[in-house]
Each structure stands twice: as C-alpha cells, then as structure tokens.
Amino acid sequence: MTADRAHAYEEAVRARVAAARLWAAHRAPYLASAVFALNPVILEPALDEDTGAPVADPGFRAFPADTRWNLYVEPGTALATPVEEIGWWMLHQVGHLVRGHAARSPVRPEPGHEVSHAAGAARDEEAHRWNQAADAEINDDLEAEELRGPAGVLSPAELGLPAHRTAEEYVPMLDVLASAMGRGGRALAEAIDCGSAVDGQERTYEDGGPGEGLTRLDRDLLERSIAAGIQDRVSARGELPSGWRRWAEERLRPSVNWRARLGAVIRSGLSTVAGQVDFSYRRPSRRAGAYAGIVPPSMVRAVPDTVLVIDTSGSVTNDVLNRLLAEVTGIIDGVAGPGRRLRAFCCDVHPHPVQLVRRASDIELVGGGGTDLRAGIAAAMALRPRPDLVVVLTDGETPWPEQRPPAQVVVCLIGDGGHAPGWASVARIPSKGES
Incomplete structure (x- = not known):
C-alpha cells in the first residue's frame, strides 16, 4: 500500500x-x-x-x-x-x-504472581x-x-x-x-x-x-x-x-479512611474503659499526711485489658487477617503502652485455646469450617480477669449474641458483606485493594 x-x-x-x-x-x-x-x-x-x-x-x-x-x-x-x-x-x-x-x-x-499454563x-x-x-x-x-x-x-x-x-x-x-x-x-x-x-x-x-x-x-x-x-x-x-x-x-459518597475509622473506634473503646477511675492502695495518696495514722488510697486510671477474637472460619484469608492484626495491635500499643500482653482467641464454630502474645506476628491462626462467634465472645467473657474490651475480626457471616456482653466490643467488619450487632462499635475494613 x-x-x-x-x-x-x-x-x-x-x-x-x-x-x-x-x-x-x-x-x-x-x-x-x-x-x-x-x-x-x-x-x-x-x-x-x-x-x-x-x-x-x-x-x-x-x-x-x-x-x-x-x-x-x-x-x-x-x-x-x-x-x-x-x-x-x-x-x-x-x-x-x-x-x-x-x-x-x-x-x-496480582503483582508478582504468575499464572501457570495449566x-x-x-x-x-x-x-x-x-x-x-x-x-x-x-x-x-x-x-x-x-x-x-x-x-x-x-x-x-x-x-x-x-x-x-x-x-x-x-x-x-x-x-x-x-x-x-x-x-x-x-x-x-x-x-x-x-x-x-x-x-x-x-x-x-x-x-x-x-x-x-x-x-x-x-x-x-x-x-x-x-x-x-x-x-x-x-x-x-x-x-x-x-x-x-x-x-x-x-x-x-464521602469516603472514610478505614485506618482512621478503625483507630478512632478502638481508641474510643479503650478510652471509655481507661476513663473509669478507681481507688487503689498500691500507691498511697499524696494527702496521706493529712490523715492521722490512716493511709488513704489514691485514685488510679484503669489500664484496659483487651482480648482479640479472630474469625478463622476460612471465608477470610490469612493475609487479610495478618494485615488487620498488625493494625489493631499497633493501635492498642499506642493507647495502652507498647509490649503489653494480649489474649487472643481464634474461632470458627468453637473457640480454640487462648493465646497470650505481645505482637500480632506471634498469633497462630488456626481453624476452618463454619462460623459462630457467639462461642468466641462467650469464651472471652469467661476469662479471668474478664476483659474490658473485646476486638472482633470477622467478615460478619456469623450469628451474634442477642444481648450486649459485659464489656466494650469493637467489630472490625472485613469486606462489603456481613453484618454486626447494633450494640457493637463497627469499623468497616476493605478485604483487598488498599494494603
């Protein structure tokens, strides 16, 4: 041509x-x-x-x-x-x-992933x-x-x-x-x-x-x-x-940064607990000299005791859970102090043994099958000492307790589906995309 x-x-x-x-x-x-x-x-x-x-x-x-x-x-x-x-x-x-x-x-x-010929x-x-x-x-x-x-x-x-x-x-x-x-x-x-x-x-x-x-x-x-x-x-x-x-x-529709929302919800739950002051004899009152022969207690601020309940039923990938666990534990460290030990339950249809960890990477994700987080929340409430705050990581495809547990509950709802109970504080988390 x-x-x-x-x-x-x-x-x-x-x-x-x-x-x-x-x-x-x-x-x-x-x-x-x-x-x-x-x-x-x-x-x-x-x-x-x-x-x-x-x-x-x-x-x-x-x-x-x-x-x-x-x-x-x-x-x-x-x-x-x-x-x-x-x-x-x-x-x-x-x-x-x-x-x-x-x-x-x-x-x-996916970046870095090759598809086989088969x-x-x-x-x-x-x-x-x-x-x-x-x-x-x-x-x-x-x-x-x-x-x-x-x-x-x-x-x-x-x-x-x-x-x-x-x-x-x-x-x-x-x-x-x-x-x-x-x-x-x-x-x-x-x-x-x-x-x-x-x-x-x-x-x-x-x-x-x-x-x-x-x-x-x-x-x-x-x-x-x-x-x-x-x-x-x-x-x-x-x-x-x-x-x-x-x-x-x-x-x-106005978009809300999920990390900011997650941090705000968890900090709100922690501060609610931390704001509950009590008397303690571990540290004498500064006004002890004003009392003849009596050592009065001082006012102390509670350090929130937090338990993680992790949905490991299989509908949420371990990559997403590990990413979210790192975010959650980082926020808790920022409020309650670094290096604090956390108790964590993995839960599918029943709770697995409680794990005592310092870092998110220490948590072993175990389980698979169906989902019933009622059992995981009940196990958290049965711990002694009883937790002040329970953070639940799930896609929301689960039944929930009908009554509000005797602790603050924050639900990290992963993905666009699922639901959380009306009595819980909720932060919606993307299942993929933003890392």
Whole structure:
C-alpha cells in the first residue's frame, strides 16, 4: 500500500471515529465528557492481498479499551462498521471504564504472581464469563436509553435475567444459564472481547502503543465530574438509567479512611474503659499526711485489658487477617503502652485455646469450617480477669449474641458483606485493594 493510500485510509477511520463520538455524546449527554476523553489508537491494518484494502478483524468488533482510556481501533473493522454502532461501543467501553470493571475483575493479575499454563484455560473461561457479566451490567442501562446493542451482544432482557444488577450478581446467573443452554446445544452469546478495560489483563496489541491515555489523577477527576453531572441531571428531574444514578451516588459518597475509622473506634473503646477511675492502695495518696495514722488510697486510671477474637472460619484469608492484626495491635500499643500482653482467641464454630502474645506476628491462626462467634465472645467473657474490651475480626457471616456482653466490643467488619450487632462499635475494613 502506498503512503498516500495508507494516509487516506487513516483519515477515513479518524473521520468515522469523530462522527461516532458526536453521535454517542448526543445520545447520552451525561457521558459526553467521558466519550471525548477516550483516546483512539489506530492499529496496523490487515490488508487484502488482492485489493490492498484493510480487512475487518472480528476480534476488534467491540473496539476494545484499556484502563488508561485508550480505545483500540482496527481500521478494517472501523471502515466496515456503521457510525452509530461505533458510537454504541464507545458508550459501552465508557461503562466498563467508569464503573471500574478491571479493578473489580476476579482474574485481574496480582503483582508478582504468575499464572501457570495449566490454569490458563480455566482463567480464560472465568475472564470470558466476567466480560459477559460486566456487559450485562452496562447493556442493561444502554437499553433503558433505547440504545439496542449490535447483533450477538448479551442482553439481560432478552435472556430473561433480572434488571439493574451488578456484574458480580450476573456471574452466577450466567453460569446457570450457560449450563442449561449448553445441554441444548446452544451458546449463551457470542464471544466478544472488550479488552483490559473489563478484566485488567493486558492484551498484546497494547504493547508499545502510541497512546499515553489518562493518568490516575485524570481518571479520578473525570469520574467525579461525570458523577456530579449525573447528580445535577437527577436534581433537575432528568430521566437517567438506574445503574448510572446508583454509580454516581456511590462515587460521590464521602469516603472514610478505614485506618482512621478503625483507630478512632478502638481508641474510643479503650478510652471509655481507661476513663473509669478507681481507688487503689498500691500507691498511697499524696494527702496521706493529712490523715492521722490512716493511709488513704489514691485514685488510679484503669489500664484496659483487651482480648482479640479472630474469625478463622476460612471465608477470610490469612493475609487479610495478618494485615488487620498488625493494625489493631499497633493501635492498642499506642493507647495502652507498647509490649503489653494480649489474649487472643481464634474461632470458627468453637473457640480454640487462648493465646497470650505481645505482637500480632506471634498469633497462630488456626481453624476452618463454619462460623459462630457467639462461642468466641462467650469464651472471652469467661476469662479471668474478664476483659474490658473485646476486638472482633470477622467478615460478619456469623450469628451474634442477642444481648450486649459485659464489656466494650469493637467489630472490625472485613469486606462489603456481613453484618454486626447494633450494640457493637463497627469499623468497616476493605478485604483487598488498599494494603
């Protein structure tokens, strides 16, 4: 292909992308800033041997994106795709990017962890199902705007799935549906790859790409701007798909640093106990000389006795527990003094023997199976001396005592699920992500 002809094809591709961008911004104006933030990266075309014209590659029909907001455009596919369809895929990719599907992906590579070849096939299948579930979450809202996807694209409505669910909720539904349809010799939906924007796994065509994309700060500012625009539209009684309204509410909800929250809750429990003063003869009163032959007691401040109850049922990983134990013991040391001994129970359906430790690293995490922290809290209350403060580390998937125990209780609730009793102080802790 001559340089002039190649330039002409590239200009034609860019013109179609520009037209598609305008179409998408017009059809979903609350996402216009996101659509214009996409950075088109024109890939090297595959050429027809006879005519020298670019040939469409079905693997790029979704106009895949990466997490830096680069949109990868294969020339043959772009020239063969209607402008409206390219615009639809732009809105679709914006959905993956803005809703953080790559960060939520169950197959997102962990730093320093290699995937074996044997596990590759299963991982590919899991990535494919996640892509479909994330598509279902997005396409549901596009359909609410009367933006029907191209042929072969997964649609919750057409599959009879409930509306307005998250990708995490759609995964098990699609597994069941795919199994049922597979027995009848039918496929759930076409295999469509939306790129690393959906699962966090880098593709080969991203290597050395010319597009710089958006920085993390750029993405954060853009998302907040989009969320604010959506909320303004809702305030003006504008109609919007429920998924985007929910995302905007969550995105603009004030975030609380979990370490600060954890520290505040534990310090509050410790100070409540420490604030309970009593009389003691261990140290004579300074006013002893004022009493004839009598040595009165002095006022002392209690040093809080703390017990840890650790959920080791298996639903919370040891890595998360060890990280949280280090945070908790560090806070306790800061209030009650360093080097103090702590008593700790590991508990699944029953409490394991109490451990007396000075550091979090000394705690041996034992147990597995079901969870019933009522037994662990009861064992803590049966200790002598009885603790002033009980710190419980759990994901909350457990029954709780109906009555408030005779001690301050702080529940470190790990993850987004589970629950804590109303009588406890609670600090919600992320199960992954922030270390």
